[in-house]
Each structure stands twice: as C-alpha cells, then as structure tokens.
C-alpha cells in the first residue's frame with residue numbers, strides 16, 4: 258500500500274460513482290427462456306475444445322431468476338451504480354425485425370428494481386453476445402451488422418430510455434474484433450485477420466449509428482485500453498505498433514474522427530481500409546457523453562515474437578514478462594500502468610468524462626481474498642492520484658459483482674467480490690466485498 262505516500266488520504270468527491278459490473282452471458286443463464294434466441298457464445302461454448310471444462314453460460318449464476326436477491330446484495334454494499342449488459346438475442350431473437358417483449362420486460366424489471374434500491378442502472382448494449390443469425394449472415398466483418406445494431410439500440414432506448422441516465426454502446430470492441438475474428442479465442446472463433454480489421458470498423462460504426470438512433474440519450478463507449486511499454490530501447494517500434502492496435506485504433510476515430518495513419522500503414526499488407534465509407538468517421542466521432550475505460554494489466558512488448566499474436570500485422574511482436582506479481586489468472590499487477598494510461602489519455606486526447614467501467618482481478622480464494630483487496634486498493638489509489646493530476650475521472654466499477662462465466666476460461670476463474678457456489682447458486686460476500694462497502698461508505702480509502 259501507500260502509493261500516494263504515507264498518511265495521504267484518498268478521498269473522492271460526493272458525485273464520484275461507485276459501482277460494480279457484470280455482463281449478460283456471464284451471469285444470466287436462462288439461455289432458452291422467454292423466447293431468447295441463440296448467440297455466438299451459445300454456439301461457441303457448445304463447440305468442443307473452445308472453453309475450459311466445456312463450460313457454457315446456459316445456467317451461469319442464474320441471475321435471470323435471482324436478480325431481486327442480487328439487487329438486495331448491491332443495496333447492502335451501498336453501490337451507487339450497477340453496470341450490466343443487455344442480451345441482444347433476448348430482444349431480437351432473429352438478430353433483426355421481430356421484438357421479444359418478454360426480453361424487454363426483464364430489463365425493465367431489473368432497471369426498476371435497481372432504481373427502487375437507489376442504484377443507477379448503467380446498461381451496455383453489446384457485451385459480445387451477437388445473435389447467431391447475424392453471424393451466419395457474416396457477423397461484424399459485414400457492414401450490415403452495424404445497421405442492425407443501431408436498429409436494436411433504438412428498440413431498447415425506446416423501451417427503457419425513461420429509466421436510464423447513462424448508456425454504453427459497446428464493451429471492448431478490440432476483444433470482439435481481434436479475439437473473435439483474428440485469434441479465434443473468443444466467439445465466433447474465426448481466424449481471419451482482414452475480416453478482424455473490418456469487424457473493428459463496423460463495431461465502431463455500430464457505436465456511432467446506435468448513438469445517433471438514441472435521441473437525447475447520454476451515450477458512451479467502453480474500450481479495453483492498456484499502458485504499452487517497450488521491453489528494451491530497441492523495442493520502441495514494437496510498442497508503437499501495439500499501442501496503435503490496442504489503443505489508438507479505437508480512441509482516434511471516436512475522439513478525433515480519424516484512423517491513425519501509422520496503423521493504416523502497418524496494416525497495408527492485410528487491408529486497404531476501402532470498407533470505410535464517406536461520413537463513417539463523422540458518425541463514429543459524434544462526441545460521446547463519456548468514455549469507459551477497462552483496465553486490468555500493462556503490456557511490455559518486444560520485436561521478434563513467435564506469432565500469432567492477437568494483433569493482425571504484428572505477428573512478429575512478443576509479449577514480455579515484466580517481473581511483477583500476477584493475479585490468479587496470470588495477469589501482471591501494475592496500478593501505476595493505470596495512472597500512466599489515464600494521464601496519457603488526458604494529455605493526448607480531448608476527453609469527455611471518464612469512468613473506469615471495469616477493473617478487478619481473478620483469485621481463487623473463496624472468501625478471504627486479500628490479493629483482490631490489495632489489487633483494488635492499489636488501482637483506486639491510482640485513480641485518486643490521476644484525479645489529483647486533473648484527469649476527468651468520475652467513477653469506478655469493480656469487475657465483477659459476482660463470480661461468473663469467464664469466457665474461454667469457463668467457471669475456473671473467479672473475478673467476483675461475491676462468491677457464487679454454482680451447485681447451490683448461493684452468494685457469499687468475500688472479504689473484498691466487505692472492504693469495498695467500507696470504501697464506498699467513507700467515500701474513499
């Protein structure tokens with residue numbers, strides 16, 4: 258501890274948003290209920306070899322049935338806001354057209370329950386569960402998927418708009434594009450670098466079109482960003498490339514209305530960006546109400562990897578070990594990387610309000626999770642330090658409220674501040690949840 262120096266108190270002002278986050282496929286279960294259609298994650302997790310332990314989200318934390326209990330838990334913790342995602346296949350089982358009223362009703366009940374408990378609902382429209390029929394029509398590499406996404410956004414906004422103050426379009430388009438279509442580690446499991454770059458553009462276009470389809474709403478986007486450093490002084494170009502693909506390929510179009518020219522050049526052998534149509538960048542760059550930042554781990558990179566990496570065009574770059582302690586999932590712990598990232602964003606971009614929409618750690622301990630407390634404490638100190646340096650950071654959401662389906666890792670990795678016994682679905686507060694409740698109660702560390 259003590260990042261900010263001995264005796265320095267880390268307080269946050271009264272309007273600072275204290276939250277926790279989840280996503281639909283990771284917690285809801287009830288995969289075949291109330292007319293829900295299939296998503297690419299249903300298909301992918303049912304494919305042998307794709308998810309550890311052959312786990313699927315069919316039941317998950319059964320939040321679809323247990324949401325009243327989960328809201329009560331959040332109220333006990335004193336959360337000011339809850340970030341969840343809306344499952345597109347519950348709203349449009351076919352991916353477009355026909356609307357499933359029972360799906361909308363579920364999220365209306367959830368939002369109402371939260372509001373009654375004094376918790377602000379922060380829905381994300383897309384956290385990776387693309388309706389399977391849209392993947393069959395080509396998925397995110399196809400421009401049409403962006404148009405369908407805007408249609409879906411308009412439907413949800415129309416139904417829930419009066420209850421929602423902050424909307425997020427996409428969660429981590431980098432993951433959807435590059436883990437989904439380049440490495441194939443995530444659904445739909447394709448390994449097509451050129452298609453992955455098209456997917457990135459159409460996700461961003463979908464964000465812009467969706468924002469335009471939600472009149473008078475406060476709409477933002479969440480990106481997974483990192484602090485990228487060169488391993489040796491000879492590795493500056495490697496760091497530039499990875500920073501380009503991880504951070505600037507998404508930040509620049511949203512905040513500046515252009516793709517970074519060095520990244521376009523890096524990708525020249527893969528794609529010519531001819532899929533970008535006139536006015537797309539104008540659509541993407543309509544000023545967002547806020548930028549959500551998901552941060553977990555820093556990146557240290559060098560020339561000369563053994564590919565393939567998740568980064569099209571950067572197969573010759575290696576991810577190096579920075580020698581720092583790691584969480585249970587093996588990711589390096591570096592709160593200073595978050596401070597560096599936040600101050601860099603403030604230096605390089607015209608920023609709207611920032612929110613940390615995810616930050617957290619996987620550790621196996623059932624209840625006494627001191628590693629997670631240290632992780633969260635360190636990163637909140639970094640947030641406080643960044644605010645002190647003028648970064649417009651206005652809130653923080655722990656990933657995650659509950660243990661849940663950790664994508665390709667299945668249920669083996671636990672990110673929750675609340676333990677879930679999957680056999681009984683019993684929820685138990687971990688020490689980190691009690692610690693977080695105290696932090697919220699005193700408004701700081």
Ligand code: GBH
Pocket residue numbers: 280283428429432481551553576587588615656663664672
């Ligand atoms: C987020 O993604 C997701 O939004 C959320 O659903 C998820 O549960 C949570 O984080 C925890 O994973 O493979 O060692 O090189 C996190 C994005 C992208 C972070 C890949 C780690 C690579 C680490 N992740 N990144 S490694």
